[in-house]
Amino acid sequence: MIFLICLISACLANAQQVPEKFFSSPMSIPLQVTAGFGEIRPNHFHSGIDFSTQGKNQAVLAAAEGYVSRIKVSQSGYGNAIYINHPNGLTTVYGHLAEFNDTINQYVSTIQQQSREYELDVLPDPLDFPVSRQQFIGWSGNSGSSTAHHLHFEIRDQGFENVLNPLLFGYAEKDDFAPEINAVSIFPMDDYGRVNNLKTNLNLPLVVNKKTKKKGISPKIKMPIVSGWVGFGFQGGDVIGKLRSKTGIYKIQLLVDSTEVFQARFDEFSFDETRSVNAYQDYPERLKTRRKIQRCVVPDNPMIGIYKKQLDRGYYYFSEDSIYTITYVLSDLNNNQTRFSIRVRGKKPDWEITPTQVSSSYIPVLPGLAQTISLPDFQAEFQEETLFDTARIKLISHPSSFSPWIELGSKYIPVNQAVRLRFKPSNVPDSLQAKLVVAQKNGTNLRGLKTNRAEDWLEAETFEFGDFQVVADTVSPSVKVIPAFIRKKRKKIPLKQTASGRIRVQISDKLSGISSMQAYLDGNWILLEPGLSDGEWTYKFPDELSEGDHPFRIEARDGVGNTRVFELLLPKP
Numbered sequence: 001m002i003f004l005i006c007l008i009s010a011c012l013a014n015a016q017q018v019p020e021k022f023f024s025s026p027m028s029i030p031l032q033v034t035a036g037f038g039e040i041r042p043n044h045f046h047s048g049i050d051f052s053t054q055g056k057n058q059a060v061l062a063a064a065e066g067y068v069s070r071i072k073v074s075q076s077g078y079g080n081a082i083y084i085n086h087p088n089g090l091t092t093v094y095g096h097l098a099e100f101n102d103t104i105n106q107y108v109s110t111i112q113q114q115s116r117e118y119e120l121d122v123l124p125d126p127l128d129f130p131v132s133r134q135q136f137i138g139w140s141g142n143s144g145s146s147t148a149h150h151l152h153f154e155i156r157d158q159g160f161e162n163v164l165n166p167l168l169f170g171y172a173e174k175d176d177f178a179p180e181i182n183a184v185s186i187f188p189m190d191d192y193g194r195v196n197n198l199k200t201n202l203n204l205p206l207v208v209n210k211k212t213k214k215k216g217i218s219p220k221i222k223m224p225i226v227s228g229w230v231g232f233g234f235q236g237g238d239v240i241g242k243l244r245s246k247t248g249i250y251k252i253q254l255l256v257d258s259t260e261v262f263q264a265r266f267d268e269f270s271f272d273e274t275r276s277v278n279a280y281q282d283y284p285e286r287l288k289t290r291r292k293i294q295r296c297v298v299p300d301n302p303m304i305g306i307y308k309k310q311l312d313r314g315y316y317y318f319s320e321d322s323i324y325t326i327t328y329v330l331s332d333l334n335n336n337q338t339r340f341s342i343r344v345r346g347k348k349p350d351w352e353i354t355p356t357q358v359s360s361s362y363i364p365v366l367p368g369l370a371q372t373i374s375l376p377d378f379q380a381e382f383q384e385e386t387l388f389d390t391a392r393i394k395l396i397s398h399p400s401s402f403s404p405w406i407e408l409g410s411k412y413i414p415v416n417q418a419v420r421l422r423f424k425p426s427n428v429p430d431s432l433q434a435k436l437v438v439a440q441k442n443g444t445n446l447r448g449l450k451t452n453r454a455e456d457w458l459e460a461e462t463f464e465f466g467d468f469q470v471v472a473d474t475v476s477p478s479v480k481v482i483p484a485f486i487r488k489k490r491k492k493i494p495l496k497q498t499a500s501g502r503i504r505v506q507i508s509d510k511l512s513g514i515s516s517m518q519a520y521l522d523g524n525w526i527l528l529e530p531g532l533s534d535g536e537w538t539y540k541f542p543d544e545l546s547e548g549d550h551p552f553r554i555e556a557r558d559g560v561g562n563t564r565v566f567e568l569l570l571p572k573p
Contacts, residue, residue: 023063023169024134026094026153027051033173033240034150036247037165038266038306040281040292043463044274045266047163048093048154049171052243055149057098057139063153064092068129068137071100072121073108075530078152079144082137085126085158095152098141104129112527116518143530156271162305164268167250167333173241178338179249179330181215181236182206185282185293186224189315192349193228201285203293204342217342226318227347231297233282238332253329254296254314262296262314269305275463276302278414279388287412296328299388301367301416318346362392378406381420388416393465402428402436402470403458409465418461421449423470425458432472435560437512441467448473448511450559473511477556479566480506482536501541503570505554508535512559520553521570541570 025031035050062084069091070083078095082104085091099105107128111120131137140151153171155164187201188194195202202224206215232254240247254262269276278286279302282293297314298307318324327341363373367387373380375397396407402425425436438460439446448471449460458470482504505528507517519528519539528537554566 021170022088023092023155023171024061026061026063026092027053027058027140027151028061029054029058031171031173032243033167033171033247034243034245036238036240036245037163037167038250038269039248040277040294043278045269045277045280046248047269047271047274048095048152049166051151051153053140053149053151057141057149058151059136060094060097060138060140060151062092062131062133062135062137064088065133066092066131067126068104068124068131069126070121070123071104071108073112074119074121074144075534076145079146079530080138080141081144084131084137089158090164091154091156091158093152093154093156094137095154096141096143096146096150098139098143100138101136104138109527113525116525118527118529157268161271162268163271165250165266168267172333175240175244175332175334176336177239177244177332178336179236179238179332181234181328181330181338181340183235183291183293184217184326184328184340184342185233185235185295186226186344187231187233187282189229189231189297193230194226194347194349195230196225197227201282203285203291206340215340223323224342224344225347226324226344227349228319229315229317231295231315232326232328233293233295233297234328235291235293236330238330240332249294249330250333251329251331252294252296253331255325255327255329256316257325259311260309261311261316262298263309264296264306265308266306273305273416275414275416276388279416280306283414284412299367300390301385301388318344319348320346321348322346361396362394365391365393375404375406377424377426378404379420379422380408381422383417383420385417386415386419388414400469402426402432402472405441405467405469407467411464411466413465415463415465418463419465421460421462421468422454423458423468424456425470428472432474435472435474435562436470437473437560439469439471439511440464441469446471446511448509448513448559450513471511473558473560473562475510476562476564477507477509477514477558479554479556479564481568482506482531502538503541503552504531504536504538505566506533506535507537507554507556509556509558509562512562514556515559516557518555520551520555522550 032052033049034052035046037049039046064086066084066086068082069085072081080097081095083091083093142149155166183205185203186195188199204217207218208215238247238249250266252264253260279299282295285291285293298310324344324346325341330338365371365382368384370384371382373395391413393409394407397404403423421438436458437448438451438458439448451458451460519526526539528539531538550570552568552570556564
C-alpha cells in the first residue's frame with residue numbers, strides 16, 4: 001500500500017502514467033465524460049469529472065473496495081453524496097445522487113427523523129458500511145446544485161484533502177481534438193507597465209484566415225507595443241470524449257521567444273483553495289463581460305497545486321526596442337497539442353517613474369499579512385489568505401440609521417478567504433436590538449449576511465467587496481404554495497389538485513435567511529425534500545392516507561427570530 005501511495009504521488013508530480021486499473025467504473029453503463037477536471041466555474045474550479053447518465057437515474061457502483069467514510073445530504077452543493085475511503089489512501093466521491101441504497105437510505109432516514117432536519121453531514125464508523133469493488137451504493141440523479149442528470153465523481157487524497165484529476169486514473173476518453181485558442185490578452189502588471197502606451201488591457205480575438213485556414217490576429221490590427229512588466233492570457237478550451245463536451249485545458253505553457261516563463265498543469269489542487277479560480281482568470285473581465293480569460297501569471301498568493309513553473313511569476317519585463325515572439329502551448333492528456341504565436345514590439349520605457357498618487361480614502365492591503373482597517377464604529381479584518389494580490393481598498397463612511405453605511409473596496413477585487421466585518425450599532429430602540437442584521441447593498445436591494453453578536457459589535461463575513469450597513473429585519477419569512485394560481489385566501493386545496501400527490505411550497509426570507517423550518521401533517525412531523533429551485537420544498541403524500549381533511553402546517557423561522565406559521569387543509573376525496 002505504501003508503495004502505491006508513493007507511486008501515485010510521484011506520478012502526479014511528474015505527470016506520468018497513474019495506475020489505471022486500481023479504480024473500476026462507477027457505473028454499469030459506458031462512461032462518457034461531460035465535464036472535465038479543473039474547469040472554470042463560478043468561484044471554484046471543477047473538482048472532479050462528470051459522467052453522462054443518459055438523462056436517467058443509473059446504478060452507481062463503488063469504484064474500489066473500502067468503506068463509506070462520509071454521507072452528506074444537502075439542498076445545495078453535491079446534494080446527496082457518498083464518500084468512500086480506500087486502503088490506498090485515496091477517497092472517491094459520488095455526488096448529485098437521487099437516492100442511496102436501501103441500507104444507507106434507512107440509516108439517513110433515521111438520523112433525519114431524530115434530528116428533524118433534512119440536511120446532514122455524518123461520518124459513519126468504518127465498520128458500519130464496508131463496500132466491495134463494484135458494489136451498488138445508490139442511484140445517480142440531479143440533487144443539490146445541479147442542472148441536469150449526471151454523476152459527479154472525484155478522487156481525493158485522504159492525507160491532504162487535495163482533489164486529484166480522475167482522468168489520470170484511466171477515465172480519460174481517447175480523442176484526436178487538440179485544445180483551442182480563441183483570443184489572446186495582454187495586460188500591464190503594475191503601474192509602470194504599458195500596452196500600446198496605455199495602462200489598460202488589450203484583448204485580441206482571433207480570426208480564421210480564409211486562405212490558410214489558420215487562426216491569427218486580424219491583419220488590420222497593428223503589432224502590439226509592450227513596455228515594462230507585462231503579462232499574457234488567452235481564451236480557449238478543449239473538448240473531450242465522444243460527446244465532444246467542452247472542458248478545460250490540462251496543460252498550459254507560455255514562452256517568450258524560446259524561454260518558458262509560465263506553466264500550469266491540472267493534476268491536483270487543494271480543495272480549500274478552489275476560490276483561486278478568481279485569480280487564475282481575469283476576474284474583472286469575467287464580471288463585466290462573462291468572458292473566461294485565463295491568465296498566464298502567478299498571483300502574489302498563489303494556489304500552489306496548478307502552477308508548475310514560472311519565471312518572474314510569468315510576467316516579462318520588456319525594456320528593449322526589439323521584436324518578441326509570444327508562444328502559447330496548450331496540451332491535453334491524449335498528447336494533442338496546439339501551438340500559437342503572436343509577435344509584439346518591445347519598447348524601452350521612456351516615461352518618468354513617479355509614485356502613484358492615491359486618494360487618502362484608499363488603503364493598501366497586502367496578501368500574506370493579517371490586517372485590520374477601521375473607522376469609528378466599523379472594522380474590516382483581513383486574514384493572511386484573504387487576498388491574492390496587493391489591493392488598494394476604498395473605505396468611505398456615510399451616515400445611516402443604526403450604523404455607518406460603508407463603501408468597502410471594489411467588487412472587481414477577488415477574495416480568497418472571507419473578510420470579517422464588524423459594526424458597532426448605536427441609537428437602536430430596545431424593540432429592534434435583537435433584529436439587527438449586516439446587509440450588503442446592491443442599488444436599492446439589500447442582501448442579508450449571517451450575523452453574530454459579540455458584546456457591542458455585530459459581526460459578519462463576506463467574500464465580496466461592496467457597500468454594507470446594519471438594518472433591522474422585522475419581516476417574517478414568506479411561505480407560498482406552488483403553483484401560484486392557488487390564492488392566499490384559499491384555505492383548502494384538494495389533493496387531486498396537487499401534482500402527482502405532492503405539494504410544493506416556496507420558503508424564503510430576504511434578510512436574515514431561514515434558520516429553521518418544520519412541517520407537520522395531521523399533527524405529525526414530516527420530512528420535506530428540496531424541489532427544483534432555491535427555497536422550494538416538496539412532500540409526497542403516502543398512499544395509505546385516509547379520506548377526509550388533513551391539516552398541513554409549516555413553521556418557518558428566520559435568523560433573528562421572526563416566525564411564519566402557514567396552514568392548509570388538504571382534503572382527500
